[in-house]
Structures are given as structure tokens and as C-alpha cells.
Amino acid sequence: EPFRCPTSYKVQDNPKPLPYLQDPAYGSYDINLTACIKHDGLKEPFPLSNTNFRYLYWDIKQQLVHHTVTGCNTRPGDLLASGTIS
Secondary structure, three states: OOOEEOOOOOOOOOOOOOHHHOOOOOOEEOOEEEEEEOOOOOOOOEEEEEEEHHHOOOOHHHHHHHHHOOOOOOOOOOOOOOOOOO
């Protein structure tokens, strides 16, 4: 996996994940993310935020497990939002 990397947290201990969310392969992906605002008064989009996906505390597998643990199904093409990355 070419973009696989450690998370910025190294270990999950605050809060410690419930047993069903513990991931022995805890890690992330090195994906740069930028949020910009664009409107007619600007010549170019104005960057509001720059971050990286590796700063998520909960990895994408944990988010999917949490979403489906109570029986909520997923289908190909479903969009999952990661929430806030700070």
C-alpha cells in the first residue's frame, strides 16, 4: 500500500478503543488535504486549512466497524465522512 503510514498518535490510549475497535494494524494513509473557499471576488481559491489524513485518531477501518456494528449495512459507492481532522 503505497500511501500507508503510521498515524500521528502512534498508540490509541486516550480514549482507549473498546475491544471491537482495537486494531493491531493501527495506521493511516499519507493524504494531504486542503480546504479552500472560492467566490467571484477572488482570482484564485483561498486556502482555509491544510492537514493530512494521518492526523485522524480513529482509522478508517475503525470508523467503518463503528458504523456497522449495530447492523447498519454499507454498499459499494457509499460515502463515509471522516469528520474533523485537526
